[in-house]
Amino acid sequence: MEQLNPSDLKAILHSKRANVYYLEYCRVMQKDGRVLYLTEAKNENQYWNIPIANTTVIMLGTGTSITQAAMRMLASAGVLVGFCGGGGTPLFMGTEIEWMTPQSEYRPTEYMQGWMQFWFDENKRLNVAKQFQQVRIEFIKQTWTKDRDLKAEGFYLDDLDVQNALDGFSQKISHLNKVGDVLLAEAAMTKQLYKIALKCTGLKDFSRNPEQGDLANDFLNHGNYLAYGLAATTLWVLGIPHGFAVMHGKTRRGALVFDVADLIKDAVVLPYAFICAKEKMTEQEFRQQILQKFTEHKCLDFMFDQVKAAALSSAHGDEA
Missing domain, CATH: 3.100.10.20 (CRISPR-associated endonuclease Cas1, N-terminal domain)
Structure with a gap:
């Protein structure tokens, strides 16, 4: 051979x-x-x-x-x-997101150096956080417009509740001056999307709790960890350490992994966690569904594009 x-x-x-x-x-x-x-x-x-x-x-x-x-x-x-x-779920190493990454000193340097040019400035870091949220909204719109399976389950972009959730969050972002406020607004939007998913799938009595043990929560956990894997890959390839987060806290290992995974989680993982819970799928069936959708909607490509754009943009001093 x-x-x-x-x-x-x-x-x-x-x-x-x-x-x-x-x-x-x-x-x-x-x-x-x-x-x-x-x-x-x-x-x-x-x-x-x-x-x-x-x-x-x-x-x-x-x-x-x-x-x-x-x-x-x-x-x-x-x-x-x-x-x-x-x-x-969960990844071992306590409750943090941690991956065993290949050792390579020959990855790109320009993305890490570009990231450092804005990261130490609080206002520029906030602008990148807000930029990430805007492209997150755009990815939800793009995905829900194209995905026939989501439409078949009642997830429509022109639904009034969906428009209010996404447009309301988008309009809020430009007026926020603290990362903590962006996190609160983001959490409020995600809660609205949970309600929309419950309405579409007919599931009842849901509250987001990773320890709850019901199918919807388990599938959300599972899908999120798969998204964390893609995000960790993106950052490793581009040479940007996990600690240089723009939203999820400078002191948490894996923090930037959460930021990057958030770009695609609401668009793909959230609706399919509820759809697959409604259909009482096994974990293996759910995993295959999510991985298929990650490929179909080019989620990894999207993560690479957005992180590279943030690292190389020279306009971080401007308002997002």
């Missing part, structure tokens, strides 16, 4: 990669120059190939182990790895 060079494994741009894997009850290993996972069946062991050159994130759930050789190959292909609980 022809051996691959590490450079060959980076041929597919991270922003164009299609796969996010959650694995459980298996052993991840290297064999004949490929990364495989081994499952133990009753009478035989089965090997399954992982196409690492087209993979962004691997989440290792309950009952998994990984060899040093496999980890070395995943690192050479630029794949992020996280250990997590059953079903994909």
